[in-house]
Amino acid sequence: MASASHPRRTRPPTGPQFAAHELMDWLGAAGEVLDQMLTPSTAMASKQMLRMSQGQGETSYALNSSFQNTQQNKMKPLIEAAIVDLCSSNKTSLPGTMLIADLGCSSGPNAVALVSIAIEAIQNHYLQFQQPPPEVCVLLNDLPDNDFNTVGKSLVALRQSNNKPVILTGIIPGSFYERLFTSGSLHLVCSSNSLHWLSKAPEDLTRNQIPAYDIDERVRRDRLPMVLEAYAKQFRKDFKLFLELRAKEFVQGGRMIVSLVGRSNVIATRFFYVSEIVAQILSVMVLEGVIDKAKYDSFYMPTYSPSSEELREIIEEEGSFKITDMRVDDPRTGAINTPSSFLNFLRAIFEPVLVQHFGDVMDEFVRTWERRWSLEGSVQEEHSRSHVAMLVISLALLQ
């Protein structure tokens, strides 16, 4: 990193005498230049590759997302309260049309679960006051490689099951770390189980080629605080950008309800245990020569689990939104505890990312997982020791 006291060099330090910080500065600057040269294609590549397992097969996200659906249902009271607020508030002079969106919708039943809750709440609110409901435009977003064919069918079914209010639907492919909607157009945004996915692997690690999960246990332990700090920094940058972008897209008084995988302890001491399990299986595969160590070292799971304090701090620092409600929920009651359901849950989420990076390794991944399970038993114990928490936040755009 360049600092005020050591201006950034543009040429490598030469001569017999130069300070270590000069060399580090130059390496950092060279890395940034390289990053800028590579960014358009590598950023695009990471966006393209991220998706859940498609279709309706045994390991698809559509069939293996009941755990996430349990978390979605916990958002219901917050969505209902936001709708009442939006529909009765003078600030948003009763809308004749409403635009609602789900960001990171994936595919399968969960893709329309949150918008369905919102539509029902709109219907009930207007029925209560015996007024015609507004027309509602529902837009579902995910990255371009998402299974939008299945999403399209879910949207048609949603339209057909509701004739009041009038519902229009659309799909918005793209990253929620970019502008997605026109300025001042959105009334309500929902997002579940998605915002812990980063825009990319932490720059501080990729630039310096520092593995996130070193195969050597001692090195891994020693590096962990620095690695977690790099992840925290990337999350802070991404989440702040997300808030800035959405703030531009909301109408006055617009509302946003999001849930994401977080942690219950203030100081991060480990990764989300599910990512750790994936890394452990991969490290066994490296030791057995199934995957290349250099490939393993350059693999970064692009997720981070913040604490509620961290989230609050970022939201307050960014300054566009007021937190109207924040809940920290223990997701362990909805745990997935049979070997096959846990494996399918892992595959539904991580298989596309793993295949993209390591190639056709899933058969061996499954075999290694099965051996681990039979040797070490259920992952329940790890689950119960982990600090995983679901963070649910309701936000209102500040005037």
Ligand SMILES: C[S@@+](CC[C@H](N)C(=O)[O-])C[C@H]1O[C@@H](n2cnc3c(N)ncnc32)[C@H](O)[C@@H]1O
């Ligand atoms: C675990 S799924 C959650 C799906 C659904 N919302 C649910 O609760 O079951 C996470 C989704 O977020 C999407 N996602 C991750 N990063 C994204 C980004 N930058 N922009 C849009 N979608 C993203 C992934 O492609 C994936 O479909």
